[in-house]
Amino acid sequence: MVAPMTPYERAIATLNNEPVDEYAAYPLVCGLQRRLLPGTVTYKQWATDSNLCAQSYIEGFNKWKFPFTVTLEDLSVTAHDLGANVRMDKENTPFVDGHIIHDMEDYDKIQAPDVTQGRTGHLIRMNHKVVEGLKDKSFVIAFLEGPLLTLSQSAGAERLFMDMFTDPAPVHRALEQTTKMCCDAVDKIAEAGVQGMCWDYLWGNYTVLGDKEYAEFEGDKYAKATNEATRRNGLGLGIHNCADMPHLDTQINKFGVDVYSLAYYPLAEASPNMTKVIEDGYADKCTIFGNIDPQMFMRNTYEQVYETTMNLCQEAKTALCKRGLNTHFCVSSGCEVPPDLECHIDNVTAVMDAVHKFGAGQ
Amino acid sequence: MSKEEIFEELANAVINCKADLSKAAAEKVLAEGINPVDAINEGLVKGMNVIGDKYAAHQIYLPQVLVAAHAMYAGLDLLLPAIPKEDLADAKKAATAVVEGDVHDIGKNIVKTMLTAGGYIVNDLGKDVAPSKIAETVKGEGIDILCLSTLMTPTMDNMKNTIDLLKEQGTRGNCTVTIGGPPTSPSFAEEIGADHRDNNAQDCVNWLKGQ
Numbered sequence: 259m260v261a262p263m264t265p266y267e268r269a270i271a272t273l274n275n276e277p278v279d280e281y282a283a284y285p286l287v288c289g290l291q292r293r294l295l296p297g298t299v300t301y302k303q304w305a306t307d308s309n310l311c312a313q314s315y316i317e318g319f320n321k322w323k324f325p326f327t328v329t330l331e332d333l334s335v336t337a338h339d340l341g342a343n344v345r346m347d348k349e350n351t352p353f354v355d356g357h358i359i360h361d362m363e364d365y366d367k368i369q370a371p372d373v374t375q376g377r378t379g380h381l382i383r384m385n386h387k388v389v390e391g392l393k394d395k396s397f398v399i400a401f402l403e404g405p406l407l408t409l410s411q412s413a414g415a416e417r418l419f420m421d422m423f424t425d426p427a428p429v430h431r432a433l434e435q436t437t438k439m440c441c442d443a444v445d446k447i448a449e450a451g452v453q454g455m456c457w458d459y460l461w462g463n464y465t466v467l468g469d470k471e472y473a474e475f476e477g478d479k480y481a482k483a484t485n486e487a488t489r490r491n492g493l494g495l496g497i498h499n500c501a502d503m504p505h506l507d508t509q510i511n512k513f514g515v516d517v518y519s520l521a522y523y524p525l526a527e528a529s530p531n532m533t534k535v536i537e538d539g540y541a542d543k544c545t546i547f548g549n550i551d552p553q554m555f556m557r558n559t560y561e562q563v564y565e566t567t568m569n570l571c572q573e574a575k576t577a578l579c580k581r582g583l584n585t586h587f588c589v590s591s592g593c594e595v596p597p598d599l600e601c602h603i604d605n606v607t608a609v610m611d612a613v614h615k616f617g618a619g620q
Numbered sequence: 621m622s623k624e625e626i627f628e629e630l631a632n633a634v635i636n637c638k639a640d641l642s643k644a645a646a647e648k649v650l651a652e653g654i655n656p657v658d659a660i661n662e663g664l665v666k667g668m669n670v671i672g673d674k675y676a677a678h679q680i681y682l683p684q685v686l687v688a689a690h691a692m693y694a695g696l697d698l699l700l701p702a703i704p705k706e707d708l709a710d711a712k713k714a715a716t717a718v719v720e721g722d723v724h725d726i727g728k729n730i731v732k733t734m735l736t737a738g739g740y741i742v743n744d745l746g747k748d749v750a751p752s753k754i755a756e757t758v759k760g761e762g763i764d765i766l767c768l769s770t771l772m773t774p775t776m777d778n779m780k781n782t783i784d785l786l787k788e789q790g791t792r793g794n795c796t797v798t799i800g801g802p803p804t805s806p807s808f809a810e811e812i813g814a815d816h817r818d819n820n821a822q823d824c825v826n827w828l829k830g831q
Contacts, residue, residue, distance in 0.1 A: 355748070419686050
């Protein structure tokens with residue numbers, strides 16, 4: 259029996275595989291938290307006002323006492339700053355609807371921008387304010403698209419994948435620039451005082467790229483640089499990959515991460531669930547975040563989410579026990595909790611309630 | 621050069637991801653007066669099926685599939701217009717679309733490719749397509765199969781809105797509706813009144829062929 263811990267103590271113990279009073283839990287609630295702010299804050303306001311955005315994370319902590327806080331906005335931040343057109347509807351996650359690569363020459367026009375401006379600058383300022391509010395209360399992990407995702411968002415994934423195969427040299431030159439942008443960003447984000455940096459390396463997915471392709475276009479050089487920049491800044495290294503077939507060996511074993519957040523797709527045969535990931539030894543090396551289906555928050559009841567969380571805690575406990583681990587596990591959602599107006603905020607509470615009841619650690 | 625050799629050229633052009641060779645072989649088909657339907661089925665589709673099998677076996681990955689599909693379309697663009705209308709009378713018509721509010725179309729494009737390789741006549745409506753436009757197309761063109769896709773949660777309701785419009789205009793019964801995309805599930809398909817939800821394009825086409 260472990261004495262009650264503060265959320266922050268729980269996060270640190272989790273990362274160090276030490277006994278915890280209960281498992282850490284952090285559903286990836288991001289834009290949803292705008293609904294905790296006074297008045298009516300639209301998604302667009304939340305995504306463009308660093309004060310509002312930061313305050314929503316602080317309100318999320320106040321309500322749910324999250325051990326971890328992952329400051330994800332959306333996946334169009336870096337592409338927007340590279341010149342892609344981003345559509346910002348009033349109540350929808352912003353997304354790229356105008357790419358910047360129209361012919362091969364366009365790859366050479368990509369230049370790493372000043373990351374203190376634009377939406378990356380907004381993200382940096384938001385992280386400063388979140389840390390001001392949550393220092394020593396919650397373990398704050400910043401979130402940013404990795405070099406290849408930044409480029410695919412800017413170029414269009416289909417176009418990029420074809421160009422990677424038919425004419426890779428300009429793609430590599432563009433990746434040099436997106437990597438520089440990511441490294442510049444982590445240097446600035448670190449100044450905010452965050453304790454970890456989580457990269458979205460989405461394309462490390464066997465549905466999309468094999469080992470050879472992933473190594474060439476992200477793993478061996480570009481992610482290596484961003485991972486090193488993260489370490490150089492004294493930050494914990496995290497990866498989020500909500501793909502159905504993530505490159506676990508590369509992204510966990512080779513990259514040497516501290517935190518790995520993954521999704522589970524029960525309908526995809528090869529998608530690894532939490533039990534398998536732990537039993538295969540990946541939690542020996544890092545803390546695994548996962549993996550309640552994000553759609554449950556939208557479409558299921560409090561009771562259903564509560565029961566799913568209870569089952570996840572029990573399955574993880576068995577799997578961790580088999581590996582002789584204390585924790586290295588955080589109940590999470592595998593991907594962002596839908597920020598929709600119709601999403602049930604009480605279902606986040608259901609996760610936390612179930613973890614309080616059934617998440618007593620080893 | 622025999623008909624079979626030209627078909628082999630078409631298949632190999634797709635397998636080797638060579639759009640220029642696919643186009644050149646398709647030109648030979650037309651110059652020799654060979655039935656374009658035979659050339660599509662025995663050449664381009666055969667090649668695309670090899671690609672599909674290799675992808676399923678993780679011998680190749682998405683970039684190669686996309687480039688192979690590009691090669692297939694280079695040949696198809698020449699051969700499809702050459703098919704006599706009466707030969708297409710029995711072919712099923714399909715429409716593909718990413719629903720309004722979403723522009724992520726890579727999955728939809730793979731479905732389009734696999735449907736084409738499966739012998740369907742595909743009208744790709746593109747991305748960010750309004751339910752009313754989809755419904756109008758289904759009605760106006762007598763679409764037999766409608767494949768809807770979205771990657772994002774907030775736009776899932778536009779799948780339901782589309783199906784509701786099909787019901788309103790009385791075309792739902794004549795049209796099989798499939799959906800796809802990471803946030804969707806079989807239970808969501810059932811909830812909104814779709815016929816099917818699948819994980820990948822090839823399985824979806826196989827399901828459709830079994831109907």
